[in-house]
Amino acid sequence: MQKALIYGAGGGGTQIYRELVAREEPYEIVAFVDRLRGGTEKEGLPVIFPNEMAAQTFDIVFVATQDNTVRDTLVREYGIPDEKINTARYWNSAEVAPRVRALEHFRELCDMYGMKGSVAEVGVFQGDFSKHINRLFPESKLYLYDTFEGFSERDKAQETPDAEVTAYTHYANTSVDLVMKKMAHPDQIVVCKGMFPETATGADDNYVFVSLDPDLYAPVLAGLEYFYPRLVHGGGYLYTTSFPTKILAFGVPSPSF
Numbered sequence: 001m002q003k004a005l006i007y008g009a010g011g012g013g014t015q016i017y018r019e020l021v022a023r024e025e026p027y028e029i030v031a032f033v034d035r036l037r038g039g040t041e042k043e044g045l046p047v048i049f050p051n052e053m054a055a056q057t058f059d060i061v062f063v064a065t066q067d068n069t070v071r072d073t074l075v076r077e078y079g080i081p082d083e084k085i086n087t088a089r090y091w092n093s094a095e096v097a098p099r100v101r102a103l104e105h106f107r108e109l110c111d112m113y114g115m116k117g118s119v120a121e122v123g124v125f126q127g128d129f130s131k132h133i134n135r136l137f138p139e140s141k142l143y144l145y146d147t148f149e150g151f152s153e154r155d156k157a158q159e160t161p162d163a164e165v166t167a168y169t170h171y172a173n174t175s176v177d178l179v180m181k182k183m184a185h186p187d188q189i190v191v192c193k194g195m196f197p198e199t200a201t202g203a204d205d206n207y208v209f210v211s212l213d214p215d216l217y218a219p220v221l222a223g224l225e226y227f228y229p230r231l232v233h234g235g236g237y238l239y240t241t242s243f244p245t246k247i248l249a250f251g252v253p254s255p256s257f
Helices: 009-023 050-055 070-076 088-113 132-137 177-181 217-230
Strands: 001-006 025-033 046-050 060-063 118-122 142-146 187-195 206-211 236-241 246-251
Touching: 001 009, 009 025, 009 088, 025 050, 046 050, 050 070, 060 070, 060 088, 088 132, 088 206, 118 132, 118 217, 132 142, 132 206, 177 187, 206 217
Parallel strands: 001 025, 001 060, 025 046, 118 142, 118 206, 142 187, 206 236
Antiparallel strands: 236 246
């Protein structure tokens, strides 16, 4: 179990803390960090000042603030290794939480109608949604498709000029090791690192759930073309995104399934 700090003892920090506890995620929360509330307590845990972080033993810091300068401050002023800093959790929380609830309901439908198959995600980033797929489908192979290096030049070249994809450099802040540490059932994970759909060669399974979240037009289109014919008979669930808007598309089992 990884030891975690939560940077921010306000509403955002509370939100992250309660999500981690409620979903029994594999983190031991050591303390909150807050430059204004240091020396107090929150949720029965100490709130420390940022300059006290170096004295703590921890594997990850969840940043619970919209301040884009925090990552640089933690690295430059407090010597926190960049790979230990997770800013995606808070930014994605409002989006990920309803996706997880929808996935939990869909898992219930799978059990009700006996739907079985592999699961997959295209566009993994730091694995904050992948881990829920792995948790809810522990008996299924989970294929993780990502460059693990951010957007590719090939896919960016196919975007329209107003997409402004060059601003999204933070997606390169990930690694296979970072993602795998979050998985509850790592033996079920198949990492497919590289360019999709080339990395799908040989993975000709039937899928009960697929999350298409690569943000760019080309891999979203490739994902639809590849996975839709491979969804299990009678239904399946396909979560897709297009840049910059979100599209939710899904099928549910028919009553006669």
